[in-house]
Amino acid sequence: MIRPVRRLTALTVAGVALGAALAACGTTAPSPHTTHASPAPARPAPAAKPPTLPAGPGGLAAVFSNGPRTAGKTVALTFDADMTADEGPRAAAGEHFDNPALIATLRRLKVPATVFMTGRWADEYPDQARSLGHDAQFEVANHSYSHYAFTGDCYGLPTVSAANMKSDVQRAYAALLRAGVPHPMPYFRFPGGCYDDQARRAVGSLGVTAVQWDVVSGDAFATDADAVTQQVLDGVKPGSVVVMHCTRSAAPTTEEVVRHVVPELRHRGFRFVKVSELIGRTPGHR
Structure with a gap:
C-alpha cells in the first residue's frame, strides 16, 4: 500500500498499517465474501511468452x-490489489476490498491496465479475479500471497521470513490460477515497495521481473481527488x-x-499501455 503524501511535490512510498491494509480491484457489486462478476471478454491464449528482464549478478x-523515455508518449496505470493474509475477519464483517466502479470506468474508457493482485484477495473474490x-x-x-513485507521496517507491515519469500510468491500464483x-x-x-538484495534474490529464482513505479499517485487514504489528479499529471513522463x-474503503477517490x-x-x-508493453520496449528484455 502507498500512503498519500501531504505535499504534491513529494512522491513518497506510503505508510502501511496492519489495521488499514489496502485492498483491491473488483468487477461487480460485492458481498463480504465472493462476488459474481459480469462476464468479461474471453482472453485468448497468449501468442508468446510475456517479456521479462533478465536477472542480474547473483540471481537478483x-x-x-x-519504460524508455524516447519510445513515444506511453504510460502504464497499475493498480495494487492489497488484501493481507489476516484481513478475512474484516471482509466477513462487511468491509469491501474491491472497487467495481473503478474497473467499470477503466472498461468504459478503454484503458489497458495491470493489476498486481495478492493471492489472499483472489481467494476472497475468485469470480472477480477470474473476470479480470x-x-x-x-x-x-503477482503482489505476494500475504501482502507482508519482504524487508524489515516496511511501513508497519508484518514481515515474511527469508525462508518463506519464495513460497509466498508461489502461493500467490497458485491462488490466481485457482x-x-x-x-x-x-x-x-x-508489498509496500520494500525490497533488498535478499528479497530480489528470492524472487529472482522464480524468473519474475520486479515491477516498481516512477509516479506515486498518492491515492491511498486520500480524500481530495483533485490533489491526487494533479500529482499524477505533474509526475507522468513518457514511459x-x-x-x-482500488478499494472503496482505503482509496475512495481513485475512480474519480x-x-x-x-x-x-x-x-x-499519451497512450495507455500495460506494463508488459513497456517492458517489451526496454533494451535487454527477453
Missing part, C-alpha cells in the same frame, strides 16, 4: 520502474508507471481520479 531479480484474468484489456500480476486467472504475468510487486490502488487523468493525458498525446 531485475527491478523495472519505467479473462479480459484482454487487463493483465494480472481463482481462474488463466495467464498470470511473470511480474512481481513487493511512466503509475502506482494506484481516473475519470480526470485519462482524458487529460490523452489530450496531451
Whole structure:
C-alpha cells in the first residue's frame, strides 16, 4: 500500500498499517465474501511468452520502474490489489476490498491496465479475479500471497521470513490460477515497495521481473481527488508507471481520479499501455 503524501511535490512510498491494509480491484457489486462478476471478454491464449528482464549478478531479480523515455508518449496505470493474509475477519464483517466502479470506468474508457493482485484477495473474490484474468484489456500480476513485507521496517507491515519469500510468491500464483486467472504475468510487486538484495534474490529464482513505479499517485487514504489528479499529471513522463490502488474503503477517490487523468493525458498525446508493453520496449528484455 502507498500512503498519500501531504505535499504534491513529494512522491513518497506510503505508510502501511496492519489495521488499514489496502485492498483491491473488483468487477461487480460485492458481498463480504465472493462476488459474481459480469462476464468479461474471453482472453485468448497468449501468442508468446510475456517479456521479462533478465536477472542480474547473483540471481537478483531485475527491478523495472519505467519504460524508455524516447519510445513515444506511453504510460502504464497499475493498480495494487492489497488484501493481507489476516484481513478475512474484516471482509466477513462487511468491509469491501474491491472497487467495481473503478474497473467499470477503466472498461468504459478503454484503458489497458495491470493489476498486481495478492493471492489472499483472489481467494476472497475468485469470480472477480477470474473476470479480470479473462479480459484482454487487463493483465494480472503477482503482489505476494500475504501482502507482508519482504524487508524489515516496511511501513508497519508484518514481515515474511527469508525462508518463506519464495513460497509466498508461489502461493500467490497458485491462488490466481485457482481463482481462474488463466495467464498470470511473470511480474512481481513487493508489498509496500520494500525490497533488498535478499528479497530480489528470492524472487529472482522464480524468473519474475520486479515491477516498481516512477509516479506515486498518492491515492491511498486520500480524500481530495483533485490533489491526487494533479500529482499524477505533474509526475507522468513518457514511459511512466503509475502506482494506484482500488478499494472503496482505503482509496475512495481513485475512480474519480481516473475519470480526470485519462482524458487529460490523452489530450496531451499519451497512450495507455500495460506494463508488459513497456517492458517489451526496454533494451535487454527477453
